[in-house]
Amino acid sequence: MSLNGSDQDPWAKPGQSQPDNNTSKDDKKSDWTSNSGNKQRNQEQSPPDIEEIFNNLLKKLGGKGTGNGNTSKAPKPANLGKLLPLAVVIGAVVWGLSGLYTVKEAERGVVTRFGKLHSIVQPGLNWKPTFIDQVTAVNVEKVQELKTQGAMLTQDENMVKVEMTVQYRIQDPAKYLFSVTNADDSLNQATDSALRYVIGHMSMDNILTTGRAIVREETWKALNDIIKPYDMGLEVIDVNFQSARPPEEVKDAFDDAIKAQEDEQRYIREAEAYAREQEPIARGDAQRIVEAATAYKDQVVLNAQGEVERFRRLLPEFKAAPELLRERLYIQSMEQVMAKTPKIMMDGSTGNNLTVLPLEQILGNNAAAKAEPTPNKENNTLPRNLTTNPARAVLNNTTENNNAVRSDIRQGRFN
Incomplete structure (x- = not known):
């Protein structure tokens, strides 16, 4: 079929006849080259294709994209459904591990959920939902x-x-x-x-x-x-x-007052210490005096009871021979009295003359004679019974006299 009565090449420019067989291929090549160049310029000037970017991303993740990137229909991401659960599981594990925390022994954890107090946790390993709970550690043992x-x-x-x-x-x-x-x-x-x-x-x-x-x-x-x-x-x-x-203006005066107060307290403590020291001693002395008085009282009472008992026993003898018992009591009393005096008065057998013997010198001479290595026995002019017991000498001298001599002794004594 021909247009305008002549055959025309469809790839030729308008108004041109069909090219020769030798030149048609070159013209087609040049036309394709010019069209592809124009297309690249248009791509550089236009914004990037989102489909192409998504396909490139799927290639990196392991999917299959288009070979030249010029296809009009993008392939379906076949492995995206398998990766999504794995990503969810990994995220859940990371979220769960991020919630682990430790509370020290001396602390208590105050848990707040969305800013509101939820609970108080004890020391040890605990868990909290991240981004939901907040834990504040508070030390409850530190002073x-x-x-x-x-x-x-x-x-x-x-x-x-x-x-x-x-x-x-x-x-x-x-x-x-x-x-x-x-x-x-x-x-x-x-x-x-x-x-x-x-x-x-x-x-x-x-x-x-x-x-x-x-x-x-x-x-x-x-x-x-x-x-x-x-x-x-x-x-x-x-x-x-x-x-x-x-204040600094009156500090010296107050320092003196404080020192006086301290001295007062020190003196009080010293006095209390001395009182605590002397109190047991005084109590001991008082107890000793009380016990001595009690012992003396018991002694006097017992002596009185003994004298009473002795006089009771002498009462029958006094009734039988009053004069003899009176003389006997007199002699015993003289023995007790004369035993405590350093001098002895001896009554002669006749007359009323009294002889005073220097017993102190006699006893001193006897002590010196005993201290000598070879004592002289001839120097002892007094009887043995007189030197050893002067009161007994009076008793022996009295018992050797008869009744007439006794009357003379009694007469000389009362004179």
């Missing part, structure tokens, strides 16, 4: 310490610089974290308030001298009363009153 100090006004309108230390421990972790905004700062403010209250109700002399223990006890009590309504989960273990100093 913490805070200090407060400042210049405070006393009851007598004096300024005193005071320092105090408070030792506390966390008792309830949940209340410690959520009852107040900052439990440590709240405790510090409460301590300062309690200390100022106590100092304001005491005089300066009392604070600096003998009232230190009172300040400590009263501050501890006031601090517990202040923090009790807040329920902060804290336990106050101890309150230490560190120091109290007067």
Whole structure:
């Protein structure tokens, strides 16, 4: 078929006749080359194809893409369904392992779920859902310490610089974290308030001298009363009153007063120690005196009872021979009296003359004679019974006389 009465090449330009067989192939090649160049220019100017990018991504993941990238229909990702469950499993394992945590022995873990208190976990290995629960570790065994100090006004309108230390421990972790905004700062403010209250109700002399223990006890009590309504989960273990100093202008005078107070306490302790030392000695002496008096009383009573019993036994003899018993008692009494005197009076057999013997010298000579290696027995002029027992000599001399001589002796004695 021909157009306009002549055959025309469909690949020829309009208005041109059918080319020769020799030139048709070259023209076709040049036309294809020009068309492909135009197509590449259009691709460079147009935005990237999303399908082509997705196919390239599937190739990297292991899928099969188009050979030249010019196909109009992309292949289906055949391995994507197999990789998705594996990725889910790996993600779940990583998420589960990220929730493991450890709470130390001295700590307690406060668990919050989406910001709200959920539970309190004990020490050990625990697990929490990541991105859902948050765990805050709180040490409940550590003894913490805070200090407060400042210049405070006393009851007598004096300024005193005071320092105090408070030792506390966390008792309830949940209340410690959520009852107040900052439990440590709240405790510090409460301590300062309690200390100022106590100092304001005491005089300066009392604070600096003998009232230190009172300040400590009263501050501890006031601090517990202040923090009790807040329920902060804290336990106050101890309150230490560190120091109290007067202003620098009157520091020397107060130092002298404190030294005098210390000297007073020292003297009191020394006196108490001396009293504790002397008290047992005095009690021992008192007990000894009481026991000696008791023994003397018993002795006197027993002696009196013995004398009474002796006189009872002598009563029948006195009734039988009164004169003889009277003489016998007289002699016994003289024996007891004369045994205690250093001199002896001897009554002569006739007359009323009394002879006084120097018994001290006699006894001294006898002692010297005994001390000599060869004593002279001829120098002993007194009888043996007189030197050994002077009272017995009187008794022997008396018993040797007759009744007439006895009457003379009795007469000379009463004269």
